[in-house]
């Protein structure tokens with residue numbers, strides 16, 4: 191392809207992808223199938239690899255992150271990040287109106303919006319480009335989390351149209367959509383991590399992750415609610431939000447009743463009452479409604495207190511709470527043997543759903559609230575997904591009732607439970623004999639992100655376990671067609687599907703096999719890092735604690751868990767049986783380009799390259815044992831500079847006297 195043609199094509203596909211992204215992530219109205227989107231993205235990736243000089247700095251291919259931030263820079267807010275006064279009743283809102291009516295003569299119009307329960311962010315745009323994103327912090331200064339925010343698909347990197355101010359800040363709330371949060375917890379459950387209890391705190395944690403490529407996978411979302419700047423071209427808050435929508439931001443719409451112009455307290459209350467009931471049907475958490483004076487001139491007349499604008503107020507919903515009877519406490523055994531006590535309740539309506547069960551977390555929690563069978567308990571649904579028991583109506587307690595005695599043996603296999611120091615949970619240690627643990631291991635192994643074995647599902651695993659045909663993951667590979675065909679309700683096709691799925695899974699790359707064997711705390715990302723750094727299963731199993739924690743992203747907890755896994759005889763035997771079936775090392779391809787030539791060196795990559803895309807260059811550094819960092823420091827060994835290296839990076843490199851090399855010199859380092 192000629193250069194001119196490539197340039198044009200890159201521009202064209204980038205624009206198409208931006209538009210599709212906007213439809214999908216901002217409007218939630220997909221305009222193309224996932225498959226076609228991926229095909230376009232792949233085409234662009236290939237073109238950008240061939241012609242990196244034409245790739246946009248904010249190309250749709252760059253949403254995958256990769257920048258590592260060790261210490262988030264503290265940044266002073268240009269406009270202080272204020273909070274809002276709270277209100278809890280109609281009287282509070284009447285008082286709010288009375289207060290401001292004393293300050294203005296004109297008739298007032300209000301805007302009611304949802305109060306998103308997430309993490310506040312201020313994002314600055316210059317000439318239509320996202321330049322900085324800062325957390326609230328203490329309101330005066332916050333953390334610069336730009337690299338992480340840039341991976342969030344519903345936040346535009348480049349604005350649409352041409353009527354945006356040269357410089358402005360937009361504020362909004364970052365959050366996990368409910369379904370994304372649930373999926374995240376499901377994954378945690380699969381690798382044996384404790385579940386996240388609360389979506390907001392989890393979002394806040396994600397935004398402080400050092401590796402932006404992990405943030406990119408996390409599917410955070412963002413609604414924007416406030417535009418700030420000098421001489422903004424609007425007269426009202428409502429206009430500013432509408433305009434922000436035109437520039438490509440995700441904003442609340444009247445169509446969905448997420449935002450409403452109101453003239454009176456009654457209208458405001460209609461909005462509040464509507465959402466108090468309907469909020470359970472949203473795919474994101476809200477904890478109230480925000481009421482704002484619409485007109486900027488009126489806002490200015492009304493002014494601010496030290497902490498918050500006097501022209502706006504938050505109305506907070508009450509956490510829904512009901513009382514019901516605790517019928518029984520049962521105990522669930524997870525894949526890793528962790529025991530979760532569950533309260534079985536007299537069914538009761540709460541936050542739009544019938545609640546029959548609530549988590550009791552662990553033995554300490556039960557003791558703390560002293561909850562007993564037959565008690566009348568209070569159940570609440572706050573920011574947490576699983577309803578919780580927040581208290582007991584002691585007055586109604588039967589005088590003969592006795593404190594709950596926590597179980598000391600496994601409800602599934604009767605093995606005596608253990609509780610390690612510092613662990614809140616009890617565990618069943620009978621890893622190889624406890625049915626839910628055995629089945630859980632197999633289910634994890636066949637799951638989509640691990641071996642993705644077509645035809646095998648939960649029911650079949652149950653059946654294989656019950657009939658004794660497979661009780662370990664290695665047994666799966668020793669199944670034959672006839673054994674399957676004889677099973678109840680198995681016909682030719684179903685049996686053959688499973689056999690084919692198993693054969694196909696033999697090609698699944700090492701990192702996914704490593705994830706699939708189910709070492710506690712080894713999730714997808716950790717498995718990838720381990721595979722890349724140790725290259726095969728034997729090097730991992732024989733690595734010392736020191737060697738493990740020296741690897742990227744591997745902390746004490748993971749290292750201990752890996753060492754424990756390979757110290758168990760059953761696991762060693764399992765690995766040896768699996769060895770003939772699955773990939774326990776990096777493929778030739780993955781290995782061919784790997785060396786340790788860059789071990790101990792830290793690189794910063796800047797600018798545009800002709801022989802690599804930036805991601806390729808970073809991968810090459812890592813494959814050869816080097817580390818990539820996003821910021822220049824005294825520890826930086828080399829800066830690999832392409833064309834258009836940023837001037838601030840150049841100045842810093844010169845100041846710290848870090849060696850700058852071009853891509854040819856870099857290639858010499860690894861040859």
Ligand code: IVH
Pocket residue numbers: 272273274303304305306307309310363415416480499502504
């Ligand atoms: S406006 C000066 N609008 O709630 C006014 N804030 O408790 C700035 N929040 O600091 C805030 N939804 O983090 C505004 N629709 C909304 C909001 C909202 C959630 C957050 C925001 C704010 C906090 C106050």
